[in-house]
Amino acid sequence: MAPSGIETVTPNASDAEIDAERTSESWRREKECAAHPERPCPSRGINARIVPIFAAPFQAQIYYGGPFSQRDISLLASKNRAGWEARHYCGGSLIARNWVLTAAHCIDDDLVRRGYGIRLGAGDISTAEGEFFKIAEVRYFPDFVRPAPGKIIYQHDIALIRLANDVDTERTQQSASWTQIARSRYATMVRGAELSRDSGKLMTWSLDGTIRIWDTKTGRLKSTIDHGWYIQGAALAPDGDHIVSWGMGSKLWEADSGTLVSKISDDSDSVAGAQFNRGSSRVLVWGSKPGMLKMVSTLPGGVSKTLFIGRSIDDLKVSSDGSTATVLSATGGSHWLSQVDLIKMSETSPAIEVSSGLPAGPLSLKLVGNGLDGSYQLSMIDGPVFELRSVNGTSVLKVDHGAFLVGASMFDDNSQLVSWGMDQAVRLWDVRNGKQLHALDQGAFVAGAEVMKDAKTVLTWSPSGLGRTWNLNTGKQVKSFDLGKYLQGVSFARDSKRLLAWNADGKVTLRNASNGKPIQSFDHASPTGVSIGYIRYNLPESELFAGDRVTAFGWGKAANIPGEKPSAVLQVVDLTVIDTESCRSEGGWDENQITDTVFCARNASSKTCRGDSGGPVVKDDRLVGIVSWGKKTCATDGMPSIYTDVAQYADWIAKVISESVAPSE
Numbered sequence: 001m002a003p004s005g006i007e008t009v010t011p012n013a014s015d016a017e018i019d020a021e022r023t024s025e026s027w028r029r030e031k032e033c034a035a036h037p038e039r040p041c042p043s044r045g046i047n048a049r050i051v052p053i054f055a056a057p058f059q060a061q062i063y064y065g066g067p068f069s070q071r072d073i074s075l076l077a078s079k080n081r082a083g084w085e086a087r088h089y090c091g092g093s094l095i096a097r098n099w100v101l102t103a104a105h106c107i108d109d110d111l112v113r114r115g116y117g118i119r120l121g122a123g124d125i126s127t128a129e130g131e132f133f134k135i136a137e138v139r140y141f142p143d144f145v146r147p148a149p150g151k152i153i154y155q156h157d158i159a160l161i162r163l164a165n166d167v168d169t170e171r172t173q174q175s176a177s178w179t180q181i182a183r184s185r186y187a188t189m190v191r192g193a194e195l196s197r198d199s200g201k202l203m204t205w206s207l208d209g210t211i212r213i214w215d216t217k218t219g220r221l222k223s224t225i226d227h228g229w230y231i232q233g234a235a236l237a238p239d240g241d242h243i244v245s246w247g248m249g250s251k252l253w254e255a256d257s258g259t260l261v262s263k264i265s266d267d268s269d270s271v272a273g274a275q276f277n278r279g280s281s282r283v284l285v286w287g288s289k290p291g292m293l294k295m296v297s298t299l300p301g302g303v304s305k306t307l308f309i310g311r312s313i314d315d316l317k318v319s320s321d322g323s324t325a326t327v328l329s330a331t332g333g334s335h336w337l338s339q340v341d342l343i344k345m346s347e348t349s350p351a352i353e354v355s356s357g358l359p360a361g362p363l364s365l366k367l368v369g370n371g372l373d374g375s376y377q378l379s380m381i382d383g384p385v386f387e388l389r390s391v392n393g394t395s396v397l398k399v400d401h402g403a404f405l406v407g408a409s410m411f412d413d414n415s416q417l418v419s420w421g422m423d424q425a426v427r428l429w430d431v432r433n434g435k436q437l438h439a440l441d442q443g444a445f446v447a448g449a450e451v452m453k454d455a456k457t458v459l460t461w462s463p464s465g466l467g468r469t470w471n472l473n474t475g476k477q478v479k480s481f482d483l484g485k486y487l488q489g490v491s492f493a494r495d496s497k498r499l500l501a502w503n504a505d506g507k508v509t510l511r512n513a514s515n516g517k518p519i520q521s522f523d524h525a526s527p528t529g530v531s532i533g534y535i536r537y538n539l540p541e542s543e544l545f546a547g548d549r550v551t552a553f554g555w556g557k558a559a560n561i562p563g564e565k566p567s568a569v570l571q572v573v574d575l576t577v578i579d580t581e582s583c584r585s586e587g588g589w590d591e592n593q594i595t596d597t598v599f600c601a602r603n604a605s606s607k608t609c610r611g612d613s614g615g616p617v618v619k620d621d622r623l624v625g626i627v628s629w630g631k632k633t634c635a636t637d638g639m640p641s642i643y644t645d646v647a648q649y650a651d652w653i654a655k656v657i658s659e660s661v662a663p664s665e
Contacts, residue, residue, distance in 0.1 A: 048571040048606055050463040050486060051504075053123030053130075056553045057533035058616065058623070059570060060092035060100045061119040061130075062107070062161075084126045088566045091554045091615025093623050094120060094534050096657050098136075098163040101537065102614035103626050103644065105153045107138045107161065108146075118163060121532040124485060125555055126568035131532065134164040139656050141649060154593045157628045158644050160656055167532060190488060190502040190524045192233065196240030199493050201255065202500075203236040203243060204508050204524045211245060213255050214522050216510065223258035227251060233273060237280040242298050244283045246271035252283065252296060264296055264304075275318055284325070287313045293327075386419060388431065397434050401427060404605070406446060411455055416472075418458060420446040422605065426460050428472060438475030442468060448489065452496040452513070459499065459513070461490045464569070467501070467516055481516025484509065485569060535616065537623040538647035544599050546579040550619045552601075552627060552643075554612030557634055566611040573606035575617075575641075583640050587631070597648045599625060602640040609634040617643050 053059065064087045090106035100118055107116075112135050122130030144156040193204045195216070202214040211225040211234050225243065227234070232247035236255065243253040249267035253260055264285050265271055272287025282302070285294045293307045293316075318325045386408050388397035401408075403423035410417055416437070417429040426440040426449050444462040451458045457478065461467045465487045469478040483490065486504035492513060493499065499516075502508040508522040544550075552573050555566045583600030584590065594600065601617075608615070608627045617625030623646055630641030646653075 048567075048573045050569050051123075051553075051572050053121060053570060056570065056572075056616070056618075057121070058094045058535035059120075059553050060094050060102070061088065061122060061125055061555070062090040062092055062100075062102060062116060062614065063087045063119055063125075064089055064114075064116055084568070085565050088125055088555055088611060089116065090611075090613045091627065092118070092161065093537075093616040093626075094167065094532065095537050095623065095653070096534060097166045099657055099660075100161040100163065101623070101626065101646070101653065102159055102161060103153075103628055104140050104144050104146075104157045104159040105628075106614040107159050109138065111135055111138055111161075118161060120167065123570045124568055125566070125570075131167075133167070136162045136164040138162075141652055152593075152629050154629075155595055155597060156649075157598075158626060158646075158649050160653065162660060189504050190506055190508055192489065193491070193500045193502045193508045194236045195493050195500065196236060197238040197494055198240070199495065199498070201236065201240040202508070202510075202522060203234065203255070204502065204522065205231065205234040205245070206506075206524060207231065209247075210524075211243060211253075212522075212524060213243070213258070216520065219520055219522065222256055225253050225258045228267065232271070235274055235276060235283075237276045237283075237298065238278060239280040241280060242276070242283075244274045244276065244285070246274050246285065250274060250285050252298065261298075262296070264294060272313055273316060275316075277318075284316075284318065286316050286327075293325075384421065386417070397431065399429055399434050399436075407448060409449065409451065411451060412453075413455070416455070418449050418451060420449050420460070426458065426470075428458075428475070438470075438472070440468075440470050440475060440477075442466070447487070450490055450492055450499075452492055453494070454496060457496075459490060459492070461487060461501075463487050465503075469513070479515055483511070483516060535618070535623045536621070537653065538645075538650060540647055540650045542622070542624070542647045542650075544577050544619070544624060544645065544647075546577055546582075548577040548619060550575050550577060550601055550617050550624060552608050552612065552615060552617045552625075554608060554615035554627060556609040556612030556615075573603055573608065575601035575603050575606070575608075577601045578640055583642075587640060594642065597645055598628065598642050599645050600640040600642055601625075602638065604638055607634075607637075607639070608641050 090102060092100040092102035092106075095101050116135060118133045118135060119125070119130045120133065139160040139162070141156040141158050144153075144159075147153055189207050190204050191207055193202065195202055200216055201222070202216050203211065204214070205211045205227075209227040209229055209231045211227060213222040213225075214220065215222050225245070227245040227247065228249075230248035231245060234243060234245040236243055241255055242261065243255050244264070245251050245253065248271075249269055250264040250271040251260060252262045252264055270287065271285060274283055274285040276283050281297065281299055283296050283298060285296060286292065293313070294304060295306075296302070296304045313327055316325055316327050384401045384403055384405060386399055386401065386405060387395055399417070399419075401419045401421045403421040403425070405419060405421045408417060408419040410431075415431055417431055418426060419429065420426045420442075422445075424442050424444060424446060426442060426446055428437040428440070429435065430437055440458070440460065442460050442462060444464055444466050446460055447463050449458055449460045451472075456472055458470050458472055459467060460470065461483060463486070465483045465485050466480070467483040467490065468480045470476065471478055483501040484503045484507065488502050488504055490499060490501045493510075497513055498519060499511050499513045500508065501511060506524045508524055509518050510520045510522075511518050552575060553570060555568070555570060557566055578600050580594055580596075580600065584594050587594075587600075608630065612627045615627045616623050617627065625643035625646055628642050628644050631637065631639045
């Protein structure tokens with residue numbers, strides 16, 4: 001699995017090469033596919049999320065050869081010999097101190113003699129990270145019969161691998177679930193970073209509730225704040241004096257000392273968001289109770305005001321001058337009953353409702369803009385369409401991006417829009433007439449786009465770390481640079497000369513916006529050791545039902561292209577279980593192929609592929625499945641794939657492990 005195109009498009013391709021590709025027949029087919037994400041499309045790549053290894057510390061890799069160093073990898077590459085790609089074979093799951101569960105078709109009795117091993121604790125398999133273990137023995141399910149070469153294993157595709165040595169229990173937690181292990185390392189997952197107006201202070205926050213304030217001149221940590229678990233976000237006041245955090249409850253903090261100033265809402269309340277005004281004198285908090293907006297003063301003796309609009313708040317955008325806010329609300333949380341409320345704010349009054357109940361449309365997902373004068377707002381619509389609407393709900397402009405939208409943003413002066421979607425393209429639009437000005441080809445899944453304050457340059461970025469800057473007048477690429485793997489977000493400093501990039505490994509880097517080179521680095525939380533942990537497997541009484549959501553992990557290939565090049569970094573796809581009869585009819589399979597020892601699952605825009613075999617499929621912290629087989633086409637074709645149902649083999653797994661001889665010390 002990998003983001004669409006990450007393996008097939010050269011990041012530094014010239015404009016001429018990109019233009020030539022766009023005029024080709026393959027580009028035409030790809031464009032047609034992108035416009036209809038719900039349809040089968042053999043040429044469309046697979047979209048997946050990159051995750052660090054501590055999100056799946058049970059993930060194992062079956063690889064060829066002994067332990068190797070980064071120098072070995074470099075030498076192999078320099079001599080044009082098989083490198084890390086050829087050494088990847090299959091995935092697996094660590095389920096006990098020296099046992100890995102995988103697919104039977106991934107192994108054979110000669111695995112040990114041929115020099116295969118197990119690697120644990122590696123997120124990026126193109127590097128030498130992780131720990132390496134020799135294989136002592138392999139065990140198949142007794143009824144397993146190996147098919148003829150090239151044939152699919154339809155039944156009992158499950159096997160156990162015993163490691164020659166125990167996994168170091170001091171570095172793992174056998175009794176903990178994998179999410180508990182991940183939570184102990186959540187301090188490394190930076191989810192947001194923000195600079196003060198003068199860029200003198202930097203705020204970073206992570207999913208464990210930790211907020212840190214840094215002095216950017218010295219690089220030193222000024223204060224640490226603990227919001228507590230279930231944090232959803234944090235914001236730094238423009239003047240850098242205060243911080244607001246929210247999630248379960250919302251709190252106002254003094255930035256320099258980390259002192260709690262006030263508890264805006266109780267910890268039992270779910271808060272959706274918060275935003276400071278430009279003068280840093282007040283903060284607007286919403287969603288702590290259905291339909292509630294609260295304006296809180298940051299000044300000594302300031303007064304808080306509250307407004308109820310009577311409906312749950314799904315999203316809110318404040319205009320850049322802070323005078324108006326557009327609220328997307330819904331009765332009962334249903335987007336089919338979505339409405340827009342336009343409210344007016346002042347320094348003395350929290351909110352004066354000036355227009356209410358404007359129709360937002362049945363498929364409105366979120367607001368991505370707000371007119372300076374409150375005259376219109378931009379709604380992102382489910383699918384490829386976004387729409388500009390007036391305050392009375394009239395459609396002013398509707399534009400088709402051509403692929404499922406990931407995000408969109410309006411320029412500060414409301415003259416242009418930038419949108420990005422599943423087609424790897426970022427598109428620039430003229431708001432006045434709806435015409436497309438430029439289509440920028442990122443060459444990888446686009447996670448975000450940030451426009452400089454001068455509105456002359458846009459930065460696009462991908463989770464793989466690929467960053468590109470583009471001239472908005474010409475549509476030409478200016479620079480391409482690496483922002484680091486596991487990239488979580490990017491934003492420009494207020495002077496637009498520098499940019500912030502934050503990564504899941506805990507690093508926040510201040511970089512030169514013109515070339516992407518690091519200026520200063522801040523370590524939100526230093527990871528220690530490698531992430532290795534066991535996962536519990538489903539017991540015999542456990543059942544999966546149609547409609548259940550599961551998550552598959554792996555390093556499988558990305559697209560329907562020749563060769564078997566895997567993804568270097570660990571990725572996940574979310575899948576939905578479907579019933580057996582639907583699986584048989586849609587795949588053209590019979591009851592001898594789809595048995596009661598497997599389950600079928602799919603996703604309209606993602607799937608598992610070659611190289612994911614043997615890997616874990618997880619639901620609610622339990623190993624429920626093993627990646628087994630599916631259609632040969634490695635593409636987003638809407639077809640289900642087949643996974644071994646671990647619960648059907650739980651008794652056999654427990655019996656093998658309990659009867660095994662302890663490994664020699």
